Amino acid sequence: MQRIGDSTTTANGAKEFTQGQPGSGIDSTVITPEWLNAIQRELVNLVLGAGLTITPGDDSQVLKAVQALQALANTWAKLTGKPSTIAGYGITDTFTKTETSAAIQSAISALVGSSPAALDTLNELAAALGNDPNFATTMTNALAGKAAKATTLAGYGINDAYPKASTYSQAEITALLAAITDRLAQATESVPGLARVASQAQVDAGSDDTAVLTSKKLRSARATCSAWVSWNGTGTVAVRDSFNVSSITDNGVGDFTINFAAPLANPNYSFCYSVGGISNSINISSGGSAAPTVSALRVTSVSAAGMGTGANFVMTDFPYNSVQIFGGK
The missing domain is CATH 2.60.40 (Immunoglobulin-like)
Structure with a gap:
């Protein structure tokens, strides 16, 4: 689309038609082929865009094109941005799939007392109790023979551990650490164990494949x-x-x-x-x-x-x- 002022210099400042003032040297607006062709292309494209065929002698084709486009826009399949949920349409008096499933599950859970899935039937409960009709008596008798709870190592008869409240000598601590170390092997790519940090000399030599390399020693390595x-x-x-x-x-x-x-x-x-x-x-x-x-x-x-x-x-x-x-x- 273009204004008449886009194709001629005889339009007014708003690029619109003017009748001119011959006495004062202002020409009337010249209608150019460019402007007429632009208007014609706009109208032809409107008719063709509506799916119609240009028919000489039919002066109502622009109206028909507008009506066809309006009818097409009102077709449900052509509407864009349609919601895909109930909430999208503003409907508030229905249950969604999620709400329906939750309501059904809530009713089932209330019926079985919120039991887990493995115990939500009488058969599963009976099997879990060993099908013992006297389960309460059986458990009471079993608990009666249980040893009293102890709170110390001595109470359990344990004498090969270190009590928490005791004070240990350096020799005992060294022996404990040695015992722990003896239980752990040197760490490798496939075996977990103790990790030893490599010295700078080992990093520079590049021959030790067991010690761990730190980022600082890597940056300080002479070979890098x-x-x-x-x-x-x-x-x-x-x-x-x-x-x-x-x-x-x-x-x-x-x-x-x-x-x-x-x-x-x-x-x-x-x-x-x-x-x-x-x-x-x-x-x-x-x-x-x-x-x-x-x-x-x-x-x-x-x-x-x-x-x-x-x-x-x-x-x-x-x-x-x-x-x-x-x-x-």
Whole structure:
């Protein structure tokens, strides 16, 4: 749909028709083919959308289309958003399936005194009592022969346990712990038992398969990477992924400082810096002019288009940069 003002400049400010004022230079609104075609398409689409066929000479087809669409909208099958529950229709004087089932179950439970399912018939009750017609007498006689309840270890004749109120010597405590330990085997992947925490030396050696490894010792292990990072050095530095690296400082073309999230224990670490993504003959990456520290590492990268001399190498930003650091622990 469009207003007449969408297809001609002779409409008024509201994009509506105007009769114009020839004496003052205001033209009357020109009816354009574009606007007439838009109106025709709107009316044709209304008729076709109602399922009718365009019939020349029938001037009531728009009315018929509106009536057909109204009739279609009132068809129950065409209504959307219909509720699927009694409550959805606002009906309050009927029982739902859930309420009906609950009412029936409540009546049954009241009949059997809320007995469990295994005891809700006379036959089940009789079987549970051993079909003994004198069950009360049988139980009374059995209870009469029961020993009196004791409240101490001595009362039960137990002499191989530790009384709660007693005081124990270090030797007794050691013996108790040893006895418990003897009953438990070393824990493995398939056998539960005692778990022993590995020392840092055992973690570094990597030869003990029985001791438990803690997260702190894992991070401090000499065989693991202390920090690593992958980044795009062209334009604004963009870190792709990293570990123990908080940020990268761009010091200039081909010159970066890797800042550690957690400082290393010492600056005597080993590092590897590699670059890629440029098709020059020689690309070189190395440590920067500053010495490594426990909180940062400076690196540089250069590139040369041919073998040439040293003068061919220029500081270069590479799209693919990676640094791995070992040691410093």
